[in-house]
Structure formats: structure tokens, C-alpha cells
Amino acid sequence: MHELSIALSILDMAEEEAERRGGRVVAVHLKLGPLSGVVARALASAYEMAREGTPLDQAQLVIEEVPIVAYCATCDVEHSPDAFDLRCPGCGAPTPTIRGGRELEVVALEIAS
Numbered sequence: 001m002h003e004l005s006i007a008l009s010i011l012d013m014a015e016e017e018a019e020r021r022g023g024r025v026v027a028v029h030l031k032l033g034p035l036s037g038v039v040a041r042a043l044a045s046a047y048e049m050a051r052e053g054t055p056l057d058q059a060q061l062v063i064e065e066v067p068i069v070a071y072c073a074t075c076d077v078e079h080s081p082d083a084f085d086l087r088c089p090g091c092g093a094p095t096p097t098i099r100g101g102r103e104l105e106v107v108a109l110e111i112a113s
Contacts, residue, residue: 033101068101
């Protein structure tokens with residue numbers, strides 16, 4: 001379950017930033033795409049477990065799930081395919097250019113003084 005190591009890394013980063021700013025973390029905001037290799041429910045569960053007994057034991061994890069965004073050069077359009085069919089819905093061509101959906105990034109920390 002690599003989600004636990006990811007949750008621990010998120011907590012470490014958030015704790016370091018809170019110490020640097022002299023506050024406490026209220027919430028961690030994360031963008032997560034379906035091609036990241038991380039299961040949102042597993043990450044949320046691992047985060048809940050990992051934060052217990054730490055200075056971040058009350059800090060919420062807010063996950064924004066973002067869609068896959070693929071680009072079709074033939075049609076010159078972006079589309080949001082499902083993870084199992086990356087062909088263009090307009091022309092049926094394969095869409096090897098993925099522009100979104102791999103995200104696993106902390107986008108914001110809510111820190112209270």
C-alpha cells in the first residue's frame with residue numbers, strides 16, 4: 001500500500017511548512033488524477049491513520065479528483081476520455097498526448113496561527 005508512504009510524505013511536508021510559518025495545519029488540499037497510480041479512498045484512509053498522534057492529527061485532507069485530459073492532434077481538440085479508452089471520441093484516433101490526469105500534488109495548505 002504505497003498510499004501510506006505518500007500520506008506520510010504529505011504530513012512531513014505540511015508539518016515542516018507549518019513550523020516554518022509558526023502555525024498549525026488545518027487542511028491539506030491535494031489534486032489527484034486517475035493516472036497517478038494512487039487510489040483516492042486508500043490515500044484518505046492512510047492519511048487518517050498516519051496523522052493520529054501527530055501535530056497534524058486534526059488536519060483535514062481535501063482531495064480534488066481531476067479528470068484525464070487528452071489531446072487529439074487529428075481533430076485539434078482536448079477531450080476527457082475514461083482511463084481505459086484513450087481514443088478520440090470524434091475521430092477514433094489514438095490520443096497519445098495526455099495533458100492532465102497524472103496529478104498528485106499538494107496545491108494548498110490552510111495554516112492557522
